[in-house]
Amino acid sequence: MKDMLGREELITVDKALEILEKHIYFRKSAEIKLAIENSYGMIVSKDIFSPENLPEFNRSTVDGFAVNSADTFGATDNLPSYLVLKAEILMGEEPDFKVDKGEVAKIATGGMLPQGTDSVVMLEHTQLIDEKMIEVVKPVAPGENVIQAGEDAKKGEFLLESGRRLRPQDIGALAGLGITNVWVYEKPKVSIISTGDEIIPANKPIKPGYVRDINSYVLSGLILNAGGIPVKKGIFSDEYDILKDVVEESLSNSDMVLITGGSSVGTKDMTARIINDAGKPGVLFHGVSLKPGKPLICGIVNNKVIWGLPGHPAAVSVCFKIFIEPVLKTLSGLKEDRLEPYKKTVTAKIDKNISSSPGREEHIAVYLEERNGELWATPIFAKSGLITTLIKADGTALIPLKKLGVKEGETVEVRLF
């Protein structure tokens, strides 16, 4: 809706997210099979099950002596159990002997327990008496320091859910189970279209009235960090036909489209018109009660999300984190991460009073600092167009919709840059 001056009425962030969620038919990226060494950080696209029993045999988890646990009951420093050292199990070898009552076999971590043993006494809890005899100064329970055959994973056992991002430890576990290839989602491609007659490439000398293209660099990095592939389309003039062509081409060969830099009202209206003309349903919302980030436009064309972003880099970052990153993660196939909020935000005390307009969610650029073990957030009071603010800020502190501001010493949530 527009008022008589052609200005858009604003909706809240929550309402905008609600509209977005209702209208999106997420099309996940294609699946590809990758060698595990190339799959760090990729998203699993098919549930993974164990292809075998692991281990296939009872395995020691420590260096020590394989024993029948009953032979160690009651052993102490003062009253050790004396046991006969029958043999040493060499690494990588299957023991071909049996350990009888009163006997032990020297075993290393990973070694296969010989017949007649059910546990392993750690080296630390033994003393070597001579070449044929040891004393055990601490008892072991049956199964202690042993992984039973099949205990780690049973053949067909569920291991990893599709939608999970692969961590180093996960890939190690897959290697251990003999899984050397995984199905993962291809990273979604995100087109970045820079618009504005005033925008010049970063390598050009600046002329009065012009600003360099900043947003395509900020967005490329944010897309990379969120697990997407940025595709810079270039800088385009604010002309309907030119922009419409590049938007349609981008919609056809990428998974999401970002239009950035058109900060004049005329450009914003043109962006909205192009989104509406490109296909159905077109613009979902235009203008959000958010500072910075108010002029955000969101549309859907042929099931692909297309965004018209504000011109200010600080606003671009805020809009990306609130709106675009969640969509990008869904496109990438990532299931919700329980720990996401803990990873991306910290709580801190604000060190100045900040006023805020009611009915508007505000994100204040802050510098973070530890003082006497407490984290404090100092607002960077700079005009939103200042480029160097980007360098100084550690993140943005949130002043929620319903608050009229925050008082010095109040706790705020800070989303890290």
Added chain:
Amino acid sequence: MKDMLGREELITVDKALEILEKHIYFRKSAEIKLAIENSYGMIVSKDIFSPENLPEFNRSTVDGFAVNSADTFGATDNLPSYLVLKAEILMGEEPDFKVDKGEVAKIATGGMLPQGTDSVVMLEHTQLIDEKMIEVVKPVAPGENVIQAGEDAKKGEFLLESGRRLRPQDIGALAGLGITNVWVYEKPKVSIISTGDEIIPANKPIKPGYVRDINSYVLSGLILNAGGIPVKKGIFSDEYDILKDVVEESLSNSDMVLITGGSSVGTKDMTARIINDAGKPGVLFHGVSLKPGKPLICGIVNNKVIWGLPGHPAAVSVCFKIFIEPVLKTLSGLKEDRLEPYKKTVTAKIDKNISSSPGREEHIAVYLEERNGELWATPIFAKSGLITTLIKADGTALIPLKKLGVKEGETVEVRLF
């Protein structure tokens, strides 16, 4: 020092870190010049200063009307200021007219203020009366909604310190200042040598007594995440001459060397011997009061750090996070990150009593879960050799050296995987 059974006496984690710090002469990686679009996440190697004044002209930060602020003093909804719309400043153009008292010029975000104006009234605080006249319903202060020439950055002004990791926002700022190439450190190369006669490649069917190589996959991912380049050297037999050759070759063409998998006492002693034989000063410490991770060996040869890691993947992860990652970050040129502890750890309540040995730092694998807005850590009581534990754990909870354990409901620090 060894006791009579050939076992190493253990030192504390803090003492080990202290020894490491004293002995290390960090050789940073070579510097390379990169285009900014390829420098996301790289570490700046030379301080960066602004090459120019930014902006070169007074620039509007909003869409609105450039005015002489005095013309708006006292303006309200009931008593607006009526001002004559003299012209519109087109984007990318330098205005060639002067705005007189009582006049305004329409201006878009980023536009250059014309002579005679000192501030910009936001579009929202105006009403268009007709094509030649607007009313202003809110006053502006001198300089409001304007970035003064040179206000963002002055020529020669310090921007970014060497040793900083480049974020998307930083690179955007560099682009805005016309800096399109940066000097950064090359990522340090870390050799991974897998040893152990029992270790087989992940793609091989498992035979009794053998385990697949897991650690080289876990370590590769951890090295990538910490900003290094993993160089897998392969799996080698526990033979002195073979290992010594690959260690010396690795020391000569990488920045750090990790030896993993030799979990038997014999292998560990051989690793220590090879480190001592490879050069001075050799082994710094051998055995740390840490669980898991006790058998860790650290040495320095020709100013390069070389590690003998325990065989268990869980121990490998803990040793990497505590000891190796800080060294790797220093090698990569990264200056200490004030916010590092906040990014990598969360606090949670432990949901079981855990006992711990005094004088030993323990790291317990935990699963994290939010319950009624609080984060709880559930210990994963699994034997350390279990591979699938790696998949289930979200991180490790710390039980510090001096504690005898933690009680249910007690707050612990959890280092995220």
